[in-house]
Amino acid sequence: VPVRIFPDSELASAQVARELADFIRERAAAGRMAVLGLATGSSPTRVYEELVRLHQQEGLSFQNVVSFNLDEYYPMAPDSLQSYVRFMHEYLFDHVDIRPENIHIPDGTVLPEQVADYCRDYEAQIVAAGGIDWQLLGIGRTGHIGFNEPGSGAGSRTRLITLDHITRTDAASDFYGEENVPRRALTMGVGTILEARHVVLLAWGEGKAAVVKRLVEGEPTDTVPATYLQHHPAVQVVLDEAAAAELS
Ligand code: F6R
Numbered sequence: 527v528p529v530r531i532f533p534d535s536e537l538a539s540a541q542v543a544r545e546l547a548d549f550i551r552e553r554a555a556a557g558r559m560a561v562l563g564l565a566t567g568s569s570p571t572r573v574y575e576e577l578v579r580l581h582q583q584e585g586l587s588f589q590n591v592v593s594f595n596l597d598e599y600y601p602m603a604p605d606s607l608q609s610y611v612r613f614m615h616e617y618l619f620d621h622v623d624i625r626p627e628n629i630h631i632p633d634g635t636v637l638p639e640q641v642a643d644y645c646r647d648y649e650a651q652i653v654a655a656g657g658i659d660w661q662l663l664g665i666g667r668t669g670h671i672g673f674n675e676p677g678s679g680a681g682s683r684t685r686l687i688t689l690d691h692i693t694r695t696d697a698a699s700d701f702y703g704e705e706n707v708p709r710r711a712l713t714m715g716v717g718t719i720l721e722a723r724h725v726v727l728l729a730w731g732e733g734k735a736a737v738v739k740r741l742v743e744g745e746p747t748d749t750v751p752a753t754y755l756q757h758h759p760a761v762q763v764v765l766d767e768a769a770a771a772e773l774s
Contacts, residue, residue, distance in 0.1 A: 527763050529773070530764050560659055562593045562659065562660050563658040564594070591624050593628065595630065600686055634712065660722070661724065664728055670752070677748055679715075681715070682717055687713055726764060729766075729769040730768070739773060
């Protein structure tokens with residue numbers, strides 16, 4: 527897997543944001559939409575801040591952007607503090623000119639009996655948009671991408687999953703205690719993610735160094751779903767020095 531190591535996450539995020547902005551502008555110049563797959567969590571926040579700055583100060587428009595978020599807790603009300611709907615609006619959507627109808631985030635309020643149809647429809651909307659051009663990812667300490675926890679298959683699609691214990695521990699502070707973290711989530715599948723034409727995975731800090739080593743140097747295995755990215759033809763792993771510390 528191609529790896530790019532930056533002195534710190536701020537420089538790395540600014541570079542990723544510039545490359546994403548160039549892609550959005552190229553598409554706009556060609557009169558085409560840019561279909562982005564977006565992640566939440568701490569890893570992409572500085573990329574979103576830089577995209578907002580590029581919009582406000584350098585005229586970057588999101589009028590031609592269609593977005594699909596990776597995942598959402600289940601169940602989850604969109605107006606909850608911890609919802610990924612709220613997260614995306616706070617960090618990006620409320621500050622740029624993306625058209626509301628072009629935003630897609632898995633709906634944590636869908637009824638249990640409608641989840642299967644809902645997930646099929648989410649996949650169909652990605653296909654109808656022309657597929658994801660540019661997928662931004664983080665990586666969990668379990669090796670998850672999206673919320674595809676260990677055991678997820680390479681061909682898995684958008685579905686309801688059970689969160690790993692480690693993932694719920696890592697989310698505990700956001701929910702004021704692990705007992706409040708939802709046990710399940712909706713997530714795009716590994717197969718959905720692998721179909722994106724270009725994938726950029728961000729990882730910062732020493733807490734990610736061990737899983738980054740497994741991603742970059744380990745055998746592909748469903749116990750570390752991120753290793754499936756090793757087969758992707760256009761993936762980049764973007765690291766700060768701390769996250770790269772265990773690479774040989
Ligand atoms: C979030 C997502 C997750 C996170 C991962 C890392 O939409 O899909 O896979 O990217 O859990 O989270 P942070 O960036 O908070 O370390």
